[in-house]
């Protein structure tokens with residue numbers, strides 16, 4: 581029973597008060613799964629927390645309560661007794677308790693202090709407590725410690741940057757079992773030509789394999805989200821194609837800016853060409869290619885006898901670069917192709933053709949780190 585704080589006393593009824601409370605804060609629900617097997621602590625906790633805890637939609641707080649799904653997630657993750665498991669968003673700990681039973685150590689990163697308190701109360705067994713390390717931070721703004729695998733029901737709002745951060749991050753790990761919004765999972769699983777195939781899918785595909793495990797109904801969560809979910813396992817590839825990952829990422833961002841346009845049309849856009857020209861100036865393309873291509877008729881001798889090349893105007897530079905780009909697209913037969921229909925091999929081939937022609941996509945001054953992939957994820 582919730583007592584109406586003074587600020588809500590203007591409400592005519594308790595129902596009105598609760599509605600107002602819900603609008604303001606989110607749901608109040610049972611935090612624990614149906615078959616919690618940690619004995620009294622879970623039941624006590626359930627009674628206490630049932631009175632107190634609210635779930636914020638804005639933080640993706642949908643607690644997985646179906647024990648069958650929780651067990652399947654743990655079983656499919658094939659956790660070894662020697663593993664350190666990374667869990668993003670442990671919430672009230674339904675999954676954490678099961679992970680603690682299976683792993684050597686669980687590192688749980690949780691942004692909401694209230695959830696950490698609930699989790700802390702639920703892990704009463706000292707043996708399990710010793711295995712748990714909780715990091716009270718935003719998972720997108722903290723360095724991950726070493727881990728072997730990830731198992732998590734993540735807040736859907738951070739799915740893209742988190743997945744990219746994991747697969748392009750510095751830590752080598754075996755697998756990531758993730759409960760994701762169904763549509764998002766479908767994108768990760770999509771292949772070239774599928775309507776869901778996008779920049780995220782192609783970036784993940786380069787470095788990892790994704791396996792579908794199962795769909796999860798919205799009814800298996802409290803509070804129920806509006807969307808269904810799916811569990812997938814992402815496994816980093818043992819061998820990643822030999823490509824500069826930052827260059828690849830920037831190239832894919834350019835190609836997929838309008839994923840259903842032909843590459844010819846995408847690279848015709850003045851803005852794109854100007855962007856590439858700016859990068860080319862930095863990588864020496866314009867010095868070696870644009871300026872030299874004008875050398876015959878534009879160079880002149882100065883008084884001290886040093887040859888001074890004519891510097892092409894922006895317009896000339898742009899049109900020379902556009903010619904070069906068109907040449908690359910034509911040579912490879914890519915002009916009329918759409919990026920969303922190209923295989924990884926075809927995209928890698930196109931990138932190598934561009935690079936051989938002295939055209940680069942990555943601003944090397946804008947240095948790389950896993951966090952910088954965040955904007956890439958869409």
Ligand SMILES: C[S@@+](CC[C@H](N)C(=O)[O-])C[C@H]1O[C@@H](n2cnc3c(N)ncnc32)[C@H](O)[C@@H]1O
Pocket residue numbers: 639640641642643644645668669670671672673674675689690691692695717718719720732733734735736738
């Ligand atoms: C979908 S709930 C999952 C709860 C629990 N793992 C379960 O399966 O029942 C997501 C959890 O992630 C937490 N969270 C949201 N944004 C986060 C962030 N940026 N970093 C870390 N945790 C976050 C929420 O507070 C919430 O506890």
